Amino acid sequence: HDDGGVPFWTDDWSWDTFHALHPLQILLNPGVQQEKIASYVRACEQSGWMPTFPTVFGDAHCMNGQHAVALLADAWRKGIRGFDLERAYACMKKTMREESLIPWYQIARELGHEQDAQFFLARSLDYRNLWKADTGFFHPKDRDGEWILPFDYKFSGGQGARDYYDENNAWTYLWEVYHDIPGLIDLVGGRRAFVDKLDRLFVEGYERQRWEYYNVLPDSTGNVGMYVMGNEPSFHIPYLYALAGEPWKTQKRIRMLLEAWFRRDLMGIPGDEDGGGMSAFVVFSMMGFYPVTPGVPAYAIGSPVFSKIVIRLENGKQFVVSAPKASRANKYIQSATLNGKPLNEPWFSHDVLTSGGTITLELGDRPNKAWGSSPDLVSPWSRYAPGSSAGSK
Numbered sequence: 001h002d003d004g005g006v007p008f009w010t011d012d013w014s015w016d017t018f019h020a021l022h023p024l025q026i027l028l029n030p031g032v033q034q035e036k037i038a039s040y041v042r043a044c045e046q047s048g049w050m051p052t053f054p055t056v057f058g059d060a061h062c063m064n065g066q067h068a069v070a071l072l073a074d075a076w077r078k079g080i081r082g083f084d085l086e087r088a089y090a091c092m093k094k095t096m097r098e099e100s101l102i103p104w105y106q107i108a109r110e111l112g113h114e115q116d117a118q119f120f121l122a123r124s125l126d127y128r129n130l131w132k133a134d135t136g137f138f139h140p141k142d143r144d145g146e147w148i149l150p151f152d153y154k155f156s157g158g159q160g161a162r163d164y165y166d167e168n169n170a171w172t173y174l175w176e177v178y179h180d181i182p183g184l185i186d187l188v189g190g191r192r193a194f195v196d197k198l199d200r201l202f203v204e205g206y207e208r209q210r211w212e213y214y215n216v217l218p219d220s221t222g223n224v225g226m227y228v229m230g231n232e233p234s235f236h237i238p239y240l241y242a243l244a245g246e247p248w249k250t251q252k253r254i255r256m257l258l259e260a261w262f263r264r265d266l267m268g269i270p271g272d273e274d275g276g277g278m279s280a281f282v283v284f285s286m287m288g289f290y291p292v293t294p295g296v297p298a299y300a301i302g303s304p305v306f307s308k309i310v311i312r313l314e315n316g317k318q319f320v321v322s323a324p325k326a327s328r329a330n331k332y333i334q335s336a337t338l339n340g341k342p343l344n345e346p347w348f349s350h351d352v353l354t355s356g357g358t359i360t361l362e363l364g365d366r367p368n369k370a371w372g373s374s375p376d377l378v379s380p381w382s383r384y385a386p387g388s389s390a391g392s393k
Contacts, residue, residue, distance in 0.1 A: 009039040010054045013275040015063035018070045019235045020280035023291040026078050027353070030314050034082035037075050040068050041083050044091035049099055064166050066095060070178075073105040074294035078350045086111060096120075105179060105295045106384070121386045127177055131187055136197065138173055140164040154207060154226070155216055167219040168233055171201060171226035175237045178293040181381045185244055191375070194244045201237070202227050202253065222261045222270025229261045230271025235281045236292045239300040243292070243379055247346035248332055248367035251303035254285050255331040258305065287311075288321050288361065289348070297350035298380035301372070303331045304361065317356030323363050330363040333371055346372030347379060 025033040043059070044050045050068050053060035069092050076085055089107050093116065105124075108117035132139035132147065140148045140163075148156075153170035157163040165173045174197070177184040188194045204226040206213045214220070222229030227237060238253035261270040262282050269278055284290045288304030309321040336343040339357040348359065382388070 006038070007035050008042065009036040010043075010056055011275075012036070013053050013062070013277075014067040014071060015052070015065070016232050016272075016274035016277040017280075018067040018074075018294055019232050019277060020284055020291070021276045022071050023074060023078075023294060024280040024283055026075060026080060027311060027313070030080060031082075033075060034080050037072055037080060037088075038083040040071065041088045041091065044095070045087065048094075050091050050095040066092070068092075069096075069105055069107065070294040073107050073110075074291075074297075076107070076110060077295055077297045079354065089113070124179055124386050125183070127180075128183075128187065136174075136188065137170045139170070154213075159216065160219060161217060166233075167217075167231055168228055169217060169220070169226070171204065172220075172228055172231070172233050172237075174201075175240060176233060178236070179295070180385050181240065181243055181293070182379070182385050191244045195241060195246050195249070198237070198241060198244075198249070201225055219271065224257065224260070228271075229257050230269075230278075232274065232277050235277075236290065239290050239292050239302060242300045242302075242346040242372065243381055245373045245375060245377075246369070247301065247372040248369055250300065250346070251332050252367070254302040255305075255328075258282070258285060259328070288323065293381060293384075296380055296384045298347050299350070299353070301333070301336075301346045301348070301361075303333070303363070311353070313354060313356065315354065315356075317354070319353045319356055320358040322358055322360045325363045326361075327363075329365040332364050332367040334362045334364045334368045335371060336361050344372060344374065345377055345379075349380065 022033065022036075025036070040051060040054065043054050047059065049059065050066060051059035051061075052066065052068065053062045072083075072085070072088055072092070075083075085107070089111055092107065106117060106121065108114075108120055127138070130138045130141065135153070137153050139151060140157075142148055148164075155169070157165055157169065160167050161169045164170075175184070185191060185194045188197055202225040219231050220228045221231070228234045238257065239250050241247060241249040241253065261267070271278060273279060281290075285302055286305040287309045289299040289301050291298075292300050304321050304323045304326055307322070307324050307326045311319045313319065333346075337360045338348060338352065343359065
């Protein structure tokens with residue numbers, strides 16, 4: 001070919017892999033990730049549509065939404081530049097406007113297309129129209145805009161709840177507003193109500209026999225209450241505590257989930273690996289941080305399993321997570337420093353990571369509820385929320 005033999009990548013399941021696998025590859029193999037993103041753009045130019053599940057025979061066109069946009073937005077915001085964003089945007093805009101009704105993220109802003117940006121950002125807030133305040137869930141409507149009733153938030157929607165959600169029920173999709181987490185916290189009723197709802201998620205029962213639950217929701221495996229460890233839409237949920245002012249609960253939940261569902265025994269893993277998505281979640285979580293939202297170049301801090309983790313970056317630098325007291329009991333952050341300076345936020349930026357350095361976490365066996373909990377902290381998720389001007393920077 002006239003491109004000199006640039007690799008063309010395929011067989012990716014973006015609904016499953018945009019959460020953790022692609023963000024992990026941006027850290028570990030940015031050159032390869034650049035080729036993968038460029039392959040999406042080439043596939044779109046050759047087929048006319050941005051693919052959802054590119055395979056060797058074309059686009060398998062599975063699942064809901066257009067998560068390739070999340071892959072491109074995340075890569076661009078994290079410094080991957082080996083693809084033509086303008087050409088990619090033209091493909092995505094056509095796909096969004098003519099094929100899909102679901103707009104994603106802020107690529108229009110990156111290119112200075114402010115009119116398009118305002119259109120898509122306004123549409124990105126339409127999730128609020130499905131919020132049923134008297135029940136506290138996102139609730140489906142019929143073609144006339146009326147609530148579908150009666151409705152069971154655990155069992156309605158047919159096999160896999162696919163009539164209204166996808167592979168999981170309303171308890172999982174309550175937390176799927178990746179792009180506007182501050183807005184979701186406000187919608188639920190503020191920090192206290194949001195944390196209380198998270199707490200309830202992890203203890204909520206089946207209300208039927210377990211076999212009845214799994215007959216309806218076979219993908220909802222690895223349950224802890226209504227939390228579903230074995231399916232990708234749940235990966236980010238434990239980290240939401242950190243964004244709502246109670247990072248010690250993120251530390252507690254993540255360690256519990258890793259110990260319960262990812263063990264070196266016959267249990268294996270709690271759900272489908274799905275192209276590497278689940279293993280990538282484990283890698284991030286064992287290192288002690290996680291990319292909650294593709295397109296927001298920041299990581300929420302969890303609880304590292306190892307006393308020292310070294311990420312050797314392609315630029316020749318190293319990023320070190322040091323937790324010398326890490327153990328099964330010592331999972332709670334007592335204090336933290338970044339390159340020797342106090343770190344009081346339960347997150348750090350992608351630029352901090354790629355610049356190299358060391359984050360040191362002092363761990364103990366009791367939570368320090370004051371660390372990372374100040375209501376005055378402004379998270380990167382607030383700066384990149386709809387309505388913020390950060391997307392143009």
